[in-house]
Amino acid sequence: MSDRLPGFSTLAVHAGAQPDPTTGARATPIYQTTSFVFNDADHAASLFGLQAFGNIYTRIGNPTNAVLEERVAALEGGTAALAVASGHAAQVVVLQQLLQPGDEFIAARKLYGGSINQFTHAFKSFGWNVVWADPDDIGSFESAVTPRTKAIFIESIANPAGSITDIEAISTVARKAGVPLIVDNTLASPYLIRPIDHGADIVVHSLTKFLGGHGNSLGGIIVDAGTFDWSASGKYPMLSEPRPEYHGIRLQETFGNFAFAIACRVLGLRDLGPALSPFNAFMILTGIETLPLRMQRHCENAKAVAEFLAGHPAVASVSYAGLASDKYHQLARKYAPKGAGAVFTFSLKGGYDAGVSLVSKLQLFSHLANVGDTRSLVIHPASTTHSQLDDAAKVKSGAGPDVVRLSIGIEDKEDLIADLEQALGA
Structure with a gap:
């Protein structure tokens, strides 16, 4: 298998997972713990300073969740992913990395009703402003771009009508504007559509839906395509400027093509706190095997x-x-x-x-x-x-x-x- 790229069904079962090194368990264990023991003081300091990867506290990361993240990233063709408590949580964490008070993002008018409500009302308290565009009229996206535009948000298959969005055409608008294209791929799942293949920079899901598939567990996920240069324009200081809470690290410079996923974890999930339960991660992983x-x-x-x-x-x-x-x-x-x-x-x-x-x-x-x-x-x-x-x-x-x-x-x-x-x- 070393010379062969695994197929979708193989990745759905195996990506991110190995037998447990201690017990030999084949199914990914549920690491139902709040926190993790450090090797020594230096190890702890290196983890908190982003100088080493590892587990600190389940709000920030957990081994069960990590398998889920690696699996969905593999299925979507991304560089890294971050699992969170719900699809709505994924949207908040993504936009927190991109928008400052007074900034705008463009969204397709055909969206899940909860997203329309979140964008129109809840985000106002953050000072984030949504500008609506018609996914059937690509020109409406172009005309909506202003100097304050920081992202474009669409659904691959729109809820509720099941209409298909022209991802490549809207990606062209995003490239011209110098902003990332965010695609909610919940209704399609990566089995039907992989938005990154068509120009998406960030993919989000409600894991609650087709990926989990059994109506038993809430979850959301953010997939970093690794395709956007966060330092090119100066529009995204969360990723391009020194982070004072991490001794001046520039996330884009340090983490390259998975910097956005890191930002979502260490700047978003760490402070906003919408962590996914390891039990829910286990349930969703089991669902993905039959996707x-x-x-x-x-x-x-x-x-x-x-x-x-x-x-x-x-x-x-x-x-x-x-x-x-x-x-x-x-x-x-x-x-x-x-x-x-x-x-x-x-x-x-x-x-x-x-x-x-x-x-x-x-x-x-x-x-x-x-x-x-x-x-x-x-x-x-x-x-x-x-x-x-x-x-x-x-x-x-x-x-x-x-x-x-x-x-x-x-x-x-x-x-x-x-x-x-x-x-x-x-």
């Missing part, structure tokens, strides 16, 4: 369900890029040839009331606020995940009043179609 198998089934089922809905008389429209008639189908063929994902929306002819009614009548689908589970899930975004938006913003984000979002699981597709058929008939 390729699950994603194949998710996509197969989603396409079958979308085709059924597209032909049903009660359905006004279906938004699923896996359908040949969908406006994002060509982008799906380019970026996600193995499948267009498992999350999509459809609109009902009866409008808002019909959407709410359908959700209540489904029996096999679980009505809850999550995606990426082995189980099939349903929600009415306008009354839940996107309810904080006004009606116009709901429509622009793909969550209009008549829209229902499905996250298709790995059950038998015939059973899923039967459940939808009885609910639509009722």
Whole structure:
């Protein structure tokens, strides 16, 4: 194997992991400890001064989490990664390294409703300002760039509608502006899309979703592509300037192509504190081992369900890029040839009331606020995940009043179609 680059499925099982050197345990152990013993005083000082790598305190790093970080970095094609408590935590930690009060970042308008809320409201208290752009209009990203722009943020497959974003085109805008492109790859997973291959500089995930895959553990992760020069412009002093808390170390100069991941750990996670539990890391690692198998089934089922809905008389429209008639189908063929994902929306002819009614009548689908589970899930975004938006913003984000979002699981597709058929008939 030494002359061969392992394939995706092999990496999903093995990357980052070795048998435990003390016990021989094959599965990665759960290192359920708060802290770690130092060899001596010099060893402790070198760890705290970033002169050596090692474990200090689980808020900053943990051996179980380290396997998870190395595995996801390998699957995404990045140089390093940092696991945190949730996808939202990942977004906070990433932007803390990039933005000062008064700075701006551009975000695609088609995003998970929680991210829209976080960007619009919560980040105001940090002095970070979001400028919205239309992912269907690349020019809107170009026109949004100002001297205060420090990053661009998009989703590879947008939540809730499952639309495909033209990563390469937006990457070109980011390169021209001299800012990093951040891609939330939660709905695609690296099995379907690897954003770094298309120009992303930073990738984030809610590990809670498809990577973990079983709806049992919260988590988030940040992947450093190692492609951005943080010292080129002077815009990113957290990485390019001497850090007083580390005796004047310049992170870009010292750590090179994984400097951003280091910054997120020693400047973000250390002080903000959204640490991932080692138990959750273990659960998510176990989920990742079957990611390729699950994603194949998710996509197969989603396409079958979308085709059924597209032909049903009660359905006004279906938004699923896996359908040949969908406006994002060509982008799906380019970026996600193995499948267009498992999350999509459809609109009902009866409008808002019909959407709410359908959700209540489904029996096999679980009505809850999550995606990426082995189980099939349903929600009415306008009354839940996107309810904080006004009606116009709901429509622009793909969550209009008549829209229902499905996250298709790995059950038998015939059973899923039967459940939808009885609910639509009722």
